[in-house]
Amino acid sequence: QVQLVESGGGLVQPGGSLRLSCAASGNIFSLNTMGWYRQAQGKQREFLATITSERSTSYADCVKGRFTISRDNFKNTVYLQMNSLKPEDTAVYYCKLGVGFRDYWGKGTLVTVSS
Numbered sequence: 001q002v003q004l005v006e007s008g009g010g011l012v013q014p015g016g017s018l019r020l021s022c023a024a025s026g027n028i029f030s031l032n033t034m035g036w037y038r039q040a041q042g043k044q045r046e047f048l049a050t051i052t053s054e055r056s057t058s059y060a061d062c063v064k065g066r067f068t069i070s071r072d073n074f075k076n077t078v079y080l081q082m083n084s085l086k087p088e089d090t091a092v093y094y095c096k097l098g099v100g101f102r103d104y105w106g107k108g109t110l111v112t113v114s115s
Contacts, residue, residue: 002026002104004095009109012085016113020080022095022106033098034071034078038091039108045094051078085113 008020022034035050049059049069057069068081078095090113095106 002028002097002099002102004097004104004106006093006095006106006109009093009111011112011114013115014085014087014113016085017081017083018085018111019082020093020095020109020111022078022080024076024078024095024097024104028076028097029099030073031099035096035098036067036069036078036080037094037096038089038111039094040088040091043091048093049080050096050098082111085111087113089113 003025004022006020006022012018031053033050033052036048037045038048039045047060048063049067051057051069051071053073066084071078092108092110094108097104
């Protein structure tokens with residue numbers, strides 16, 4: 001059993017910054033991949049970024065250069081630093097943990113970019 005809890009969402013103005021956190025707990029293997037996805041209202045969930053236990057990262061083109069993913073392996077926590085936020089970044093942001101052949105998802109945290 002794995003649980004993921006996102007935090008750090010909220011209201012931010014265009015051009016502002018926000019840092020999301022996702023704490024994982026449960027039966028977590030040391031070797032895993034954590035990532036961030038988002039889903040805007042009425043749209044499909046989209047990939048944003050992933051990071052391995054060895055801190056190898058991958059980013060979607062839509063956030064490359066603005067968002068930075070990082071992790072603390074001791075705390076089993078992944079972060080998403082979001083800069084230069086745009087209204088189109090408004091969405092529910094989800095954390096994912098991939099271990100073995102299983103994917104686990106958090107319940108999401110809402111990010112609203114508006115003036």
